[in-house]
Amino acid sequence: MSIPKETLLHAYRTMKTIREFEERVNAEIMNGQIPGFTHLYTGQEANAVGVCTHLDESDTIISTHRGHGHCIAKGAEVSGMMKELFGSSEGLCKGKGGSMHVADIDKGILGANGIVAGGPPISVGSALAAKIRKNGKVAVSFSGDGSVNQGTCFEAMNMAVVLQAPAVFVIENNFYSEHTSINYAVGCDDLKARTEAFGFPVFVADGADFFAVHEAAGEAIAHARAGNGPAGVFAEQGRYHGHFVGDPQAYRTEGELEDLRENHCPLKNFRARMAETGELNEDELDAIDAEVMAKIEQSVTDAKAAARPTAEQVTEDVYIQYNATA
Amino acid sequence: MPEKTMRDAINEALHQAMEQDDSVFVIGEDVAGCSGSGGDVGSVGGVFGVTGGIYHRWPNRCIDTPISESAIVGAAAGAALVGMRPVAEIMFADFIGVCMDQIVNQMAKFRYMFGGKSRCPAVIRFSAGGGFSAAGQHSQAMYQVMTSFPGLKVVVPSNAYDAKGLLLSAIQDDDPVLFFEPKILYQETAEVPDDMYTIPFGEANFVREGDDVTVVAFGQMVPKTAAVIDTLGEEGISCDLIDPRTTSPLDESAILESVEATGRLVIVDEAPPRCGLTADIAGLAADKAFSSLKAPIKQVSAPHSPTPFSPELEAAYLPDAEKITAAIKATLA
Ligand SMILES: Cc1ncc(C[n+]2csc(CCOP(=O)(O)OP(=O)(O)O)c2C)c(N)n1
Numbered sequence A: 001m002s003i004p005k006e007t008l009l010h011a012y013r014t015m016k017t018i019r020e021f022e023e024r025v026n027a028e029i030m031n032g033q034i035p036g037f038t039h040l041y042t043g044q045e046a047n048a049v050g051v052c053t054h055l056d057e058s059d060t061i062i063s064t065h066r067g068h069g070h071c072i073a074k075g076a077e078v079s080g081m082m083k084e085l086f087g088s089s090e091g092l093c094k095g096k097g098g099s100m101h102v103a104d105i106d107k108g109i110l111g112a113n114g115i116v117a118g119g120p121p122i123s124v125g126s127a128l129a130a131k132i133r134k135n136g137k138v139a140v141s142f143s144g145d146g147s148v149n150q151g152t153c154f155e156a157m158n159m160a161v162v163l164q165a166p167a168v169f170v171i172e173n174n175f176y177s178e179h180t181s182i183n184y185a186v187g188c189d190d191l192k193a194r195t196e197a198f199g200f201p202v203f204v205a206d207g208a209d210f211f212a213v214h215e216a217a218g219e220a221i222a223h224a225r226a227g228n229g230p231a232g233v234f235a236e237q238g239r240y241h242g243h244f245v246g247d248p249q250a251y252r253t254e255g256e257l258e259d260l261r262e263n264h265c266p267l268k269n270f271r272a273r274m275a276e277t278g279e280l281n282e283d284e285l286d287a288i289d290a291e292v293m294a295k296i297e298q299s300v301t302d303a304k305a306a307a308r309p310t311a312e313q314v315t316e317d318v319y320i321q322y323n324a325t326a
Numbered sequence B: 001m002p003e004k005t006m007r008d009a010i011n012e013a014l015h016q017a018m019e020q021d022d023s024v025f026v027i028g029e030d031v032a033g034c035s036g037s038g039g040d041v042g043s044v045g046g047v048f049g050v051t052g053g054i055y056h057r058w059p060n061r062c063i064d065t066p067i068s069e070s071a072i073v074g075a076a077a078g079a080a081l082v083g084m085r086p087v088a089e090i091m092f093a094d095f096i097g098v099c100m101d102q103i104v105n106q107m108a109k110f111r112y113m114f115g116g117k118s119r120c121p122a123v124i125r126f127s128a129g130g131g132f133s134a135a136g137q138h139s140q141a142m143y144q145v146m147t148s149f150p151g152l153k154v155v156v157p158s159n160a161y162d163a164k165g166l167l168l169s170a171i172q173d174d175d176p177v178l179f180f181e182p183k184i185l186y187q188e189t190a191e192v193p194d195d196m197y198t199i200p201f202g203e204a205n206f207v208r209e210g211d212d213v214t215v216v217a218f219g220q221m222v223p224k225t226a227a228v229i230d231t232l233g234e235e236g237i238s239c240d241l242i243d244p245r246t247t248s249p250l251d252e253s254a255i256l257e258s259v260e261a262t263g264r265l266v267i268v269d270e271a272p273p274r275c276g277l278t279a280d281i282a283g284l285a286a287d288k289a290f291s292s293l294k295a296p297i298k299q300v301s302a303p304h305s306p307t308p309f310s311p312e313l314e315a316a317y318l319p320d321a322e323k324i325t326a327a328i329k330a331t332l333a
């Protein structure tokens, strides 16, 4: 399947944007500029981008605590996200949510989520709405290898089958949930088979390879869009950082991280593929790198200069309307 | 006496309880850590480090779980029903949202619904409260909600000394106990004896003693309020500061006796105001000590809003010295 040049450029630009956004966020956390709990997506860029290149604005995604990559891939504006992480009132969520709650409903981003497996049931609701409205939209939820062990995830998968809703469950196996290995936390040997046992097809991809994820996600999303009920994507790819910044990562084996960065890099893989096929040349890719770096730099400059929230804003946006008299 | 952090005091209590009674076990996400990995299994000891070292000593009684809060609480409840004394860890009190049924409809109700024929000596530990810019799903106090359920005992320590003694009581208690650790206090130190000791439930601690105003505070608000009261002392205002330590059972008589003596009451808690502990205790005083009151009761709490992320917003959200001072002074105006 050949991918249009526009899409290739967009995919590379988006993966690079995620990579540089995350690396810069990591640095700004160390600088003490970003408060709260932040989880970085570096290394897993191909998953988010491989899936979201099949979606338009009115399809929805719902993300996880490790949500920056999903949000960027679905079109969240980088500068608004950076401002949010810095806690500015000009941030995408006015500084109310921060890293774990980045959302942009108008773009079909139903939010990062601080509750592990909080998202899949909500995604089934979005899928159900698409089914009732017969508008051909799909609802994608992202879940980690740890998240899939939560009852809410099981319930969402089963109910999506029962309702034949166009829900797409993307399972990202990065091998760990916090400090616990998937080998321990998933009791069976084959998570893909366990997921398929709910009654929908699951398409497998190497999460370091944009083209593999793109293809698997394409099949899953086409299945759901065509009204055949839910589908799944199962992608394996490690994260490059700890669970959180400062994680000692005692669960890693020696050389694991080096191997990941060296031999499992979606960006390197993408460039290698382009060198092979000649679809994009090095100058085009280098130009994107430069453009992305400038954009991230600008987003940090903007975030540092952005307005800070004031005390009166604490109680804004709890409700749309609330008849309380003080 | 040695100084210990609240984290270490709780850890010591767990070690001592495990040593003394082999029906005690610890269960939760990453309470050992690195399970199934090629790395250093047992090296995490909980994301806040509270269960550190337990796995190395008792690998069979320090049990990592999948991310499955309902099953964690349910497993603790079930093991307790058949005679074990589990201490489960739920990483953040906010995750009660995920396991509410097992706590509220299951373990809280067993004894009553079974006609007094069962016991469920489970302890569920939670990190709780704000102050980390952790936003709406990782900052809630939650203990005020859980206090409303008959059948549960609810503990909120405010310092390392109390935390150890209260946890040892909780583990020995034959009823289900929810133990809320204000996470902002983990690093705070106090003098903590090395030996085992217990602090009975339902006995408030008078953190300060004074004549003018009764102030009741919970969890992380206790040290904050104590600092305010010390400053007011320099202005000649003296206050009782009461830390109930357990919100269920509640030491009503300590509060009422103090209010009868001072005639003034301020209650401070970090949770939002509706149906919370400040309203609960204001109601208690209005009901049972009304004739002693010389001024309206003042409640200091967070506003009726989720916890915001931005540090400026969270600072404005949580009760601070200014608000606590203003409330105390208002009762004297
Ligand atoms: C209900 C709930 N339980 C526990 C946590 C704490 N927690 C946050 S992320 C995480 C691990 C999630 O693992 P996984 O689903 O594999 O996602 P990954 O972090 O690997 O992207 C845990 C346990 C949480 N946020 N919510």
Ligand SMILES: [Mg+2]
Residues within 6 Å of the ligand: A144, A145, A146, A172, A173, A174, A175, A176, A177, A178
């Ligand atoms: Mg994972």
